Amino acid sequence: MTKIIKLTTLSAAIAAVLVGPVAAANDVERVIVGFQPGAKANVQALVERNGGQKVVDLSRDNAMAITIPAQALRGLQNNPNVLYVEEDVKRELFSSEFEPNAPYGISMVQADQVSAAVASNRTVCVIDSGYDLGHPDLQTNAVTGVWDSGTGNWYTDENGHGTHVTGTIAALANGIGVVGVVPNGQMNLHIVKVFGANGWAYSSSLIAAADQCASYGANVINMSLGGSFSSTTERNAFTRLNNDGVLSIAAAGNDGSTRSSYPASYDAVVSVAAIDRNKQHASFSQRNSQVEIAAPGVDVMSTVPRGMGQMSLFNVGGSSYGAIAMDGSPDGNVSGALVDCGLGTSTCQGVQNNICLIERGQVSFADKVLACQNGGGRGAVIYNNEAGDLNGTLGGVSVNIPAVGISQASGQAAKNHLGSTAQVNVGASDWASFNGTSMASPHVAGVAALVWSHFPECTNNEIRAALNATAEDLGASGRDNLYGHGLVRAKGAYDYLMANGCAAGGGNGGDDGGDNGGGDDGDTGGGDDGATDMSISATSYKVRGRVSVDLTWSGATSSSVTIFRNGSSVATVANSGSYTDNTGLNGSGSFTYKICEAGTQTCSAEISVSY
Numbered sequence: 001m002t003k004i005i006k007l008t009t010l011s012a013a014i015a016a017v018l019v020g021p022v023a024a025a026n027d028v029e030r031v032i033v034g035f036q037p038g039a040k041a042n043v044q045a046l047v048e049r050n051g052g053q054k055v056v057d058l059s060r061d062n063a064m065a066i067t068i069p070a071q072a073l074r075g076l077q078n079n080p081n082v083l084y085v086e087e088d089v090k091r092e093l094f095s096s097e098f099e100p101n102a103p104y105g106i107s108m109v110q111a112d113q114v115s116a117a118v119a120s121n122r123t124v125c126v127i128d129s130g131y132d133l134g135h136p137d138l139q140t141n142a143v144t145g146v147w148d149s150g151t152g153n154w155y156t157d158e159n160g161h162g163t164h165v166t167g168t169i170a171a172l173a174n175g176i177g178v179v180g181v182v183p184n185g186q187m188n189l190h191i192v193k194v195f196g197a198n199g200w201a202y203s204s205s206l207i208a209a210a211d212q213c214a215s216y217g218a219n220v221i222n223m224s225l226g227g228s229f230s231s232t233t234e235r236n237a238f239t240r241l242n243n244d245g246v247l248s249i250a251a252a253g254n255d256g257s258t259r260s261s262y263p264a265s266y267d268a269v270v271s272v273a274a275i276d277r278n279k280q281h282a283s284f285s286q287r288n289s290q291v292e293i294a295a296p297g298v299d300v301m302s303t304v305p306r307g308m309g310q311m312s313l314f315n316v317g318g319s320s321y322g323a324i325a326m327d328g329s330p331d332g333n334v335s336g337a338l339v340d341c342g343l344g345t346s347t348c349q350g351v352q353n354n355i356c357l358i359e360r361g362q363v364s365f366a367d368k369v370l371a372c373q374n375g376g377g378r379g380a381v382i383y384n385n386e387a388g389d390l391n392g393t394l395g396g397v398s399v400n401i402p403a404v405g406i407s408q409a410s411g412q413a414a415k416n417h418l419g420s421t422a423q424v425n426v427g428a429s430d431w432a433s434f435n436g437t438s439m440a441s442p443h444v445a446g447v448a449a450l451v452w453s454h455f456p457e458c459t460n461n462e463i464r465a466a467l468n469a470t471a472e473d474l475g476a477s478g479r480d481n482l483y484g485h486g487l488v489r490a491k492g493a494y495d496y497l498m499a500n501g502c503a504a505g506g507g508n509g510g511d512d513g514g515d516n517g518g519g520d521d522g523d524t525g526g527g528d529d530g531a532t533d534m535s536i537s538a539t540s541y542k543v544r545g546r547v548s549v550d551l552t553w554s555g556a557t558s559s560s561v562t563i564f565r566n567g568s569s570v571a572t573v574a575n576s577g578s579y580t581d582n583t584g585l586n587g588s589g590s591f592t593y594k595i596c597e598a599g600t601q602t603c604s605a606e607i608s609v610s611y
Contacts (some may be wrong), residue, residue, distance in 0.1 A: 347371050
């Protein structure tokens with residue numbers, strides 16, 4: 001759903017301004033204005049005359065993000081140079097913190113089965129919250145960046161999200177911490193910082209960041225972020241970038257619903273769902289028709305800014321158990337004999353200078369830890385009373401001893417070692433495990449760049465198609481809304497392209513005119529390449545004076561097509577055979593249209609339609 005601000009379809013926030021009580025003089029809205037080609041100066045002057053100002057220049061898409069008094073929006077909308085006004089919607093990070101577990105995603109996506117020796121011929125751009133330059137597990141060579149706001153440093157990360165995402169792509173195989181999909185330090189990384197500690201930005205900032213990626217020469221863009229509302233300007237920008245050869249990859253979203261999330265749900269962007277270590281769909285991951293592929297996104301361990309992570313450990317009797325620090329637990333590294341404290345509903349007995357093992361139930365986690373502390377215990381280990389890990393919180397209650405949660409199975413196993421020396425450790429770390437489709441997306445971005453580095457002659461659409469064709473089918477047979485085409489597999493895609501070549505991977509790129517060779521235009525003439533069986537028809541009409549055109553076509557064989565109006569791309573959409581081009585224009589004139597197999601010059605003949 002695109003939040004277009006028109007007199008007939010207003011966003012909820014601005015509707016109150018236009019049709020409700022008179023707005024206060026200081027009510028200011030941030031919106032994106034799309035304008036007629038060549039009208040930028042006139043529109044900017046109009047904005048400034050009405051007390052507004054430009055905040056992001058989006059000239060490549062004939063648009064700009066502005067702030068403007070709310071009462072001036074009506075006049076702006078009615079200006080003939082203005083095509084549309086839409087809310088500059090928020091884009092947020094898609095992750096949540098979870099404590100360290102052993103990393104598993106790299107082998108699951110087969111990254112360890114494909115050589116990274118030629119990775120230096122590809123560039124991955126990460127649009128996120130920055131990068132902890134100097135982290136012991138991250139490369140410092142071949143890394144550049146910019147803070148898109150124009151202030152501060154891209155090489156700091158106050159949020160932690162960007163460093164975690166980039167670590168999944170390129171953490172070093174240096175004997176410490178974790179490894180990324182491309183672990184040899186040769187991948188070119190470009191960091192565009194758009195998020196501060198608060199973890200959100202505007203869609204206009206995302207467009208500008210993506211253009212910065214492209215200007216730097218990025219082959220792949222990773223966006224572990226999104227929002228619930230689409231943007232016409234943003235959709236056009238990613239279509240343009242796709243047509244320019246950039247592969248854009250984004251997190252599908254963490255609502256756990258069927259709602260679309262953007263930019264992932266644009267046709268020109270790969271939407272990535274999250275799965276766990278058992279290849280099961282993550283409950284928080286979006287499930288909708290735009291989900292294209294899946295990757296690990298549960299308990300994904302990666303780099304975070306130095307000291308920002310929290311590590312937790314519990315071992316006893318020579319065995320280590322996956323432990324999650326209780327939210328609010330103090331740091332500490334303690335040891336002592338393991339003592340069974342039952343449910344910990346009262347002060348634990350016999351635990352002086354020892355470690356308490358407590359079952360979940362009846363009272364709060366904080367009360368259980370206090371029961372251990374009041375008995376003289378040094379550390380508390382609470383195990384679940386049902387299957388699964390225990391991720392608990394102390395609810396703001398202050399305690400003095402470290403406390404962790406473990407699974408029911410781990411607790412039952414630990415009971416076999418009562419009286420043995422146990423260790424509980426909670427402390428700062430340079431690594432942490434997060435959950436989210438944010439964590440799945442960089443697995444796919446890294447795999448795409450890794451595979452592409454071996455086949456640089458392939459187009460972005462051919463690499464995309466090869467990843468989809470070789471994904472491990474999960475869930476219902478064939479593509480489905482939970483997993484898309486399935487789990488991304490680097491070795492599978494590499495082998496497929498080695499055997500079949502780029503054209504077989506994409507089926508829609510590179511060749512101009514099929515077997516005609518030499519760039520000849522087949523039998524169609526006029527600059528259209530091959531595909532004489534493709535045809536398109538158009539019918540125009542007006543709604544409240546604004547022109548819309550219903551397009552239908554046949555003969556296209558790829559999964560998606562790009563629609564061109566007057567020689568410029570309008571949208572890349574699924575090959576459904578129909579599309580409505582809501583132009584936003586008024587008056588009279590004519591348009592020319594054609595369709596092309598997405599990412600190629602295989603097109604229909606042009607047709608004209610009057611309005």
